[in-house]
Amino acid sequence: MEDKKEGNHDISKPHRDNHCQLMLAISGKFKLNIDFEIIEFTEPALLCIFPEEVHHIIEVKDPKGWMISFDPSLVNKEVLQLLENKINNPFLPQQESAFFKQLVMVMDLIEKVQLENPNIYSQKTIHSLLNALLSLIAGEIISHLPLEKEKENRGIIIKENFIKLTKEHYKTWKQPAQYASALSISTSHLNDTVKSVTGSPVSVHIQEASIMEAKRLLYFTDNTVREIAYEVGYDEPVYFGKLFKKVTNLTPLEFRKKFRDQDYPSLH
CATH class of the missing domain: 1.10.10.60 (Homeodomain-like)
Known part of the structure; x- marks a missing residue:
């Protein structure tokens, strides 16, 4: 998460993408602009950026964590729509909660599968883990919503x-x-x-x-x-x-x- 370059563009400059981005910050201080709203937060934090949203990093200090970019077509549409409709950026989990520890475990596992001993099934494994990660987040969001008639x-x-x-x-x-x-x-x-x-x-x-x-x-x-x-x-x-x-x-x-x-x- 230290590098302000992502792919072929500088993420410190306003831009937008045709993919989703999911960031889990486990340390650091952040200031971003997402669709004309200034968002400031410290760790631990979960942030989702959806396709076509104009965004850029204004300031970041001592960042540590994970950033995943993924094509929306690769994940469960119902889960993705729930995240887009319900998540509040940034989502701030409790550092000692089971949910936060599970997020870290899944993110760490995705990184390990990607970097260690890749094989013909690595991408399928990553896609499955990504869907599990998003479902985990969706479940946590739903658990905090008020019961509706x-x-x-x-x-x-x-x-x-x-x-x-x-x-x-x-x-x-x-x-x-x-x-x-x-x-x-x-x-x-x-x-x-x-x-x-x-x-x-x-x-x-x-x-x-x-x-x-x-x-x-x-x-x-x-x-x-x-x-x-x-x-x-x-x-x-x-x-x-x-x-x-x-x-x-x-x-x-x-x-x-x-x-x-x-x-x-x-x-x-």
């Missing part, structure tokens, strides 16, 4: 499936009816359910999914506002600019300048 639980499932769809279809699905159809429920039921669980109507979440991707592109690329508007599904840059300001209280170019100057002054 059946009706409330159904609403949360609908909300989480809807949010997942917005991340996949924000560019082309702009109407609530499209999401309701995909979930096999009425538009009014979807809107009532999502609003009761989150406090915001379906249309707001659809807009926020597009605006989040626009934020990432403004921050991470030098694309023009017109190009970014098109990338997130808006053919009219003026409308996009008004919507962006409504959601963020900043114009797209004000957002770009503010966050680049704030988090990485030498980015441009």
Whole structure:
């Protein structure tokens, strides 16, 4: 975990990946930016970064632990969705807990299998251990969630499936009816359910999914506002600019300048 280079890019600079990253820190002090939120923590800590999230390390001191990068297609989809919906970054386990000791054991075993005496079954072993690790984490998260009434639980499932769809279809699905159809429920039921669980109507979440991707592109690329508007599904840059300001209280170019100057002054 000491090296700030990962693969072919410098992780101290804003970037995003098409894979997941899981970090277990057993010592050290950390400060990161993940999707425009500053996250600071000390050990022990568990951190998940999901595909397309713009992130970079701002500061790290005396780090020790493990970082695993993996393709989402290699792991159980239900477990991965639960982690994406429920984990709070960073997840802070108790150092003396059985859960933390089990995390260390599995991480250490994955490292040993990867480094010591590799054979034709090593990758399959690592994939199995990775799924076991993620299931272990999911089980710990679930154990800390409050027990929900059946009706409330159904609403949360609908909300989480809807949010997942917005991340996949924000560019082309702009109407609530499209999401309701995909979930096999009425538009009014979807809107009532999502609003009761989150406090915001379906249309707001659809807009926020597009605006989040626009934020990432403004921050991470030098694309023009017109190009970014098109990338997130808006053919009219003026409308996009008004919507962006409504959601963020900043114009797209004000957002770009503010966050680049704030988090990485030498980015441009």
